[in-house]
Amino acid sequence: MTGEPRPQDREPGRGREPERDVPAIVGRKAERKLRAQRAGRRGVWFGLGMFGLVGWAVALPTVVGVALGLWLDSRFPSRVSWTLTLLLTGVLLGSLNAWYWVKRESRDE
Numbered sequence: 086m087t088g089e090p091r092p093q094d095r096e097p098g099r100g101r102e103p104e105r106d107v108p109a110i111v112g113r114k115a116e117r118k119l120r121a122q123r124a125g126r127r128g129v130w131f132g133l134g135m136f137g138l139v140g141w142a143v144a145l146p147t148v149v150g151v152a153l154g155l156w157l158d159s160r161f162p163s164r165v166s167w168t169l170t171l172l173l174t175g176v177l178l179g180s181l182n183a184w185y186w187v188k189r190e191s192r193d194e
Contacts, residue, residue, distance in 0.1 A: 138186055143179035150175025
């Protein structure tokens, strides 16, 4: 005996799993393989499209925020820079929007 625990005595997630879980193991591996095959079909154009979507999702609210901020600064001067405030707000909203789209795409796999 080598002092190594038998496979059925090991904790789940450490080394080999107990033999009684073979159907579950095979099912998980098959599911992972199918997901990898589906993801493999997504080519360069999908990646570029996602990159563009994320870019526009951040850029558009940022540009709108800057434009609105410049207009507010010219109409209603104050100590607070509306341009800077709305720029940061646009970046924040755009980042949240991009995160939403990326999360949604990864869930659809």
